[in-house]
Amino acid sequence: MAPEPLVSIGFVAKRTGNAVSLIRYYANESLIPSVRTSGGNRMFPRSVIRRVSFILIAQKLGYALEEIRQLLNTLPDKRTPNKEDWAKLSEIFNAHIARRISELTALQSSLEGCIGCGCLSLDKCNLYNKNDNIAENGAGARFLLGDSPK
Secondary structure (H helix, E strand, O other), rough: OOOOOOEEHHHHHHHOOOHHHHHHHHHHHHOOOOEEOOOOOOOEEEEEHHHHHHHHHHHHOOOOOHHHHHHHOHHHHHHHOOOOHHHHHHHHHHHHHHHHHHHHHHHHHHOOOOOOOOOOOOOOOOOHHHHHHHHHHOOOOOOOOOOOOO
């Protein structure tokens, strides 16, 4: 089997529609493989284009780079996802999407009672959370994070 052709960082950036700096960052983070030429230039297997696209899709789905790295590390030989890999990974993505839909639906329901003052942790201001007692549960929008009024 012939070795995979190598392409420049500029070629990868152009084909994926991203900045060279992003491709360099992914390489530095070991999300995509690269090799150095004798002149010190970074070259990439052509399949990196699909791997970058996978990373971008996963980021749009809300995955952090460390989570994406873990997903990519499940692939044999750390290769670019093929059709069979994608089928398995899409099951994980679908479960993630379903979980996010559930969280967003709960958030939407919680916001219906908000009067828009921006307090977030006070749930209808002083009526349900007198003196902001829910603050002892931690920082942030506690009711929107799932805490219940006492």
